[in-house]
Amino acid sequence: MTRRDAAAVAKPALNSEWIVRKTLFVFAMTTVLGIILVIFFVARESIPALRQVGWSNIFLSATWNPNVSNPATGHYGLLVPLAGTLAATLGGIIIGGPLAIGTAIFLTQIAPPRTGKLVVRGIELLAGIPSVIFGWIGLVVLVPMLARVTNTQGYGILAASFILGIMIIPTVTTIAKDALETVPEEYKQASFGMGATRWQTIYKVILPSAKEGLLVALILGIGRAIGETMAVQLVIGNARQFPNSLTSVTSTLTSRIVTDMGESTGAFRSALFVQGLVLLIMAMVIILLIRLVTRKTVKAA
Amino acid sequence: MRSGKRWILGGALLLAALLTVVGLAGCGNSSTTSDQNLTGKVSLSGSTTVLPPASEAASQFMDIHPGVQVSVQGGGSSVGITQLSQGLVDIGMSSRELKSEEQNQGFLDHKIALDVIVVVANPGMTVDDLTKDQVKGIFTGQLTNWKDVGGADAPITVVVRDKASGTREMFDEKALDSQDSTTAAIEANSNGIVRQTVASTRNAIGYISLGYLDGTVKALKYNSVEGSKDTALAKTYPLSRFLHMFTKGEPQGVVGVFIDFVLSERFQNDVVAREYIPATEL
Numbered sequence: 001m002t003r004r005d006a007a008a009v010a011k012p013a014l015n016s017e018w019i020v021r022k023t024l025f026v027f028a029m030t031t032v033l034g035i036i037l038v039i040f041f042v043a044r045e046s047i048p049a050l051r052q053v054g055w056s057n058i059f060l061s062a063t064w065n066p067n068v069s070n071p072a073t074g075h076y077g078l079l080v081p082l083a084g085t086l087a088a089t090l091g092g093i094i095i096g097g098p099l100a101i102g103t104a105i106f107l108t109q110i111a112p113p114r115t116g117k118l119v120v121r122g123i124e125l126l127a128g129i130p131s132v133i134f135g136w137i138g139l140v141v142l143v144p145m146l147a148r149v150t151n152t153q154g155y156g157i158l159a160a161s162f163i164l165g166i167m168i169i170p171t172v173t174t175i176a177k178d179a180l181e182t183v184p185e186e187y188k189q190a191s192f193g194m195g196a197t198r199w200q201t202i203y204k205v206i207l208p209s210a211k212e213g214l215l216v217a218l219i220l221g222i223g224r225a226i227g228e229t230m231a232v233q234l235v236i237g238n239a240r241q242f243p244n245s246l247t248s249v250t251s252t253l254t255s256r257i258v259t260d261m262g263e264s265t266g267a268f269r270s271a272l273f274v275q276g277l278v279l280l281i282m283a284m285v286i287i288l289l290i291r292l293v294t295r296k297t298v299k300a301a
Numbered sequence: 302m303r304s305g306k307r308w309i310l311g312g313a314l315l316l317a318a319l320l321t322v323v324g325l326a327g328c329g330n331s332s333t334t335s336d337q338n339l340t341g342k343v344s345l346s347g348s349t350t351v352l353p354p355a356s357e358a359a360s361q362f363m364d365i366h367p368g369v370q371v372s373v374q375g376g377g378s379s380v381g382i383t384q385l386s387q388g389l390v391d392i393g394m395s396s397r398e399l400k401s402e403e404q405n406q407g408f409l410d411h412k413i414a415l416d417v418i419v420v421v422a423n424p425g426m427t428v429d430d431l432t433k434d435q436v437k438g439i440f441t442g443q444l445t446n447w448k449d450v451g452g453a454d455a456p457i458t459v460v461v462r463d464k465a466s467g468t469r470e471m472f473d474e475k476a477l478d479s480q481d482s483t484t485a486a487i488e489a490n491s492n493g494i495v496r497q498t499v500a501s502t503r504n505a506i507g508y509i510s511l512g513y514l515d516g517t518v519k520a521l522k523y524n525s526v527e528g529s530k531d532t533a534l535a536k537t538y539p540l541s542r543f544l545h546m547f548t549k550g551e552p553q554g555v556v557g558v559f560i561d562f563v564l565s566e567r568f569q570n571d572v573v574a575r576e577y578i579p580a581t582e583l
Binding site for chain 2: 065066068069070139140143144147153154155237238239240241248249251258259260262263264265268
């Protein structure tokens, strides 16, 4: 009786709800399928290079010298762009990390509501700017400026780090802000109650208890920086040498791919897919790192 | 519940609208002066330099003549010429002249473009003429200061094209005697970006196709010869080459129509002139 009543009530809702639920399920599955297809495709396209020129030619070599007319005899070492990616990402985090986390602290602990709102709008705007715009500004404003200040060509790791530092701010600030907001108000009150100043409270109470969340914010920022392509490609110089100083030109995995992909064929093209695969693996490692960090938090809680 | 239904209806309408737009766009594409009467196949292979304009020609040609199948493959000039002589392809694409052993096979040469490369420097540089050895020294990394070539005491910033580009291929072959350029060189993947980089970077030197030369960069003489259409045609300027499509004898049927299309005013001006001196101006 009651069950039938429930069914009678539920039935009219069932149709539309069923459709919505199934539609959303299909959408979700499409995303998963997309990711699987991307991994499968990139891996498959990487195989010819690994077969034709060998693992050591790619993973243990710093020589990038493709042979266009006979791709299988070229040199496709990825150590230079790998080093470039790591250096530019590290530089981006060093410049952007403190800025972004500082902004998040300001927003959650210090800013009066109206100022805070203004800053949040600004950061939202920053997140919406296409990366090629950052690259273009980097190319016509930042690079000439760095060239004057450092008395070099201006291209290189430093220019890329500045651009990446600014580009990761929205990601890191947003996540860090969420992490800081979850710190219970009682902690703060207790700290103030014991006579701590605002700075002491931030430094000794708020930051330590939001530590994991802040770490996740930084890791996501690293992920954002590693994959950035256009903005970096325009300012890094795409040279085939290791970065030996902050202002020396070099290349990153993404800039190498986008510079050479146009008319490459055979093992040359496939070697670029290997670099893409390396980027994918780096992205997966980052996700794994985040899971490790957050799992610890859950356990601690 | 009613709002749920409305939501679905709205979604369906949106989807329908989207499909209509896509469908109409598709129709619009295929209805551009298409000519159904011509049928057949055209196959090309050869130079990776000729490949981009040839691929563009193939796709435009197949839009106009849906009954024709044009296939374009790379492999290099030698591959194209060999496959043409073996009868494997209708057209051999080449970015070099025929070697002596390749002649006497009745190949007909269709010059589709003239490629001229000019060495350019930042406008602030005082040097305006470089010898072949100086150019080679600079781009291979042996000469690293402008004072080595008669300029001021300043480090040289070298800008080159990406490895897959035909411009780099020709420059490496003719100016650097097939040596590799320095690994410290900035790499850019288009003529436009090379020009922009050279124009905005102090002490920079690079090379671009003649068609991209403008006032933002300074064209340097090569062995005291100015790079131009005339000096290239007179063979006094060495950094130039013709891009060829070879056929075995007079092209027949649909192959002839395709060659005519490539040499047509419209295709030459729209596509070839973007990078090269079009055949219509030779």
